[in-house]
Amino acid sequence: MTGRICGTGSYVPARIVENDELANLVDTNDAWIRERTGIARRHLAENETTSYMAAEAAKRALAQSDIPAEDVDLILVATSTPENVFPCTACEVQREIHAEHAAGFDLNAACSGFLFALQTAQAYIQAGICRTVLVIGVDWSDRSTCILFGDGAGAVVLRESKGGLFVQAAHSDGAKGDVLTGCSRHRKNWDHPDEAKAAYIQMDGQSVFKFAVRRVPEIVEELLEKARIQKEEISYFFLHQANRRIIEAAAKRTGVDISRFPMNLQEYGNTSAASIPILLDEWNKKGLLKKGDKLVLAGFGAGLSWAGSLLEW
Ligand code: UT7
Numbered sequence: 396m397t398g399r400i401c402g403t404g405s406y407v408p409a410r411i412v413e414n415d416e417l418a419n420l421v422d423t424n425d426a427w428i429r430e431r432t433g434i435a436r437r438h439l440a441e442n443e444t445t446s447y448m449a450a451e452a453a454k455r456a457l458a459q460s461d462i463p464a465e466d467v468d469l470i471l472v473a474t475s476t477p478e479n480v481f482p483c484t485a486c487e488v489q490r491e492i493h494a495e496h497a498a499g500f501d502l503n504a505a506c507s508g509f510l511f512a513l514q515t516a517q518a519y520i521q522a523g524i525c526r527t528v529l530v531i532g533v534d535w536s537d538r539s540t541c542i543l544f545g546d547g548a549g550a551v552v553l554r555e556s557k558g559g560l561f562v563q564a565a566h567s568d569g570a571k572g573d574v575l576t577g578c579s580r581h582r583k584n585w586d587h588p589d590e591a592k593a594a595y596i597q598m599d600g601q602s603v604f605k606f607a608v609r610r611v612p613e614i615v616e617e618l619l620e621k622a623r624i625q626k627e628e629i630s631y632f633f634l635h636q637a638n639r640r641i642i643e644a645a646a647k648r649t650g651v652d653i654s655r656f657p658m659n660l661q662e663y664g665n666t667s668a669a670s671i672p673i674l675l676d677e678w679n680k681k682g683l684l685k686k687g688d689k690l691v692l693a694g695f696g697a698g699l700s701w702a703g704s705l706l707e708w
Pocket of ligand 1: 422423432542598603604637638665696697
């Protein structure tokens with residue numbers, strides 16, 4: 396048995412923040428942000444919580460799949476920004492969507508989180524433990540990382556099916572973890588002026604950039620080799636939406652035309668673990684994915700971590 400995606404859904408907050416608005420807050424400008432990242436605007440959570448966005452994306456994915464919530468066996472939420480340490484966001488989603496028969500837990504692998512969760516879901520289905528799994532990626536980022544990041548949630552429903560294709564690879568490099576760190580809200584001392592000023596996310600942008608441009612083509616190659624599939628047979632490469640230049644460089648190194656690398660980061664910025672499922676949902680809703688299409692999904696980010704899956708739509 397293989398888990399096959401049979402529904403997608405996403406939720407982004409209504410509030411849109413244009414680059415120009417950020418220029419009023421920090422020393423930046425629209426031209427720089429567009430040129431260096433490809434981002435034009437992003438959505439910002441005002442009252443929406445991580446669990447609210449996750450539950451909305453989940454409801455939409457279930458509605459699209461025509462699978463009732465009570466059929467869901469497992470809910471996996473990939474997020475670096477849960478409201479609480481416990482109960483986990485997955486249990487809050489379970490309550491909201493009335494998936495009474497589902498177990499749930501959260502995973503944190505930063506921007507690679509959706510891929511790690513998708514692979515965990517697949518393993519549960521292949522082991523015969525579950526038949527239907529809801530996989531959700533969520534981001535609810537700090538205002539101080541406003542240039543790159545945006546808020547949102549994306550979800551997919553995975554249903555067991557005979558046959559089908561799912562190849563996966565995942566890696567971590569903890570030794571380089573300090574180039575991208577996020578401190579816990581609970582650990583931060585807001586009364587201390589220096590600490591309060593310090594960004595929630597600390598990032599050596601260029602190191603992350605170089606890491607992504609190197610590791611993404613490598614993992615794409617690894618997936619193609621494992622699946623014994625040529626890159627020409629892949630309809631689309633859905634990469635984590637961090638920076639347009641990273642995606643362009645990865646496409647070039649992979650030797651595939653950029654038109655097969657969908658992008659929507661101009662509208663949403665980097666929504667961390669949510670970026671791939673939001674993009675998948677957009678492509679699905681536009682009717683751009685045909686049954687039998689072979690897709691590569693690849694995420695990368697803090698950890699450092701990177702993960703990819705090659706699957707059949
Ligand atoms: O999910 C994974 C999360 N992280 C990432 O994917 C991040 C990957 N890295 C990046 O996307 C890029 O490294 C950034 C977008 C963060 C930065 O772009 P860059 O091309 O690496 O810029 P840079 O740090 O080399 O800075 C170039 C110039 C500098 O000015 P000088 O020294 O050339 O005069 C910076 O001071 O741009 C300046 N700069 C800015 N200017 C306006 C840096 N940030 C900004 C800004 N607005 N926000």
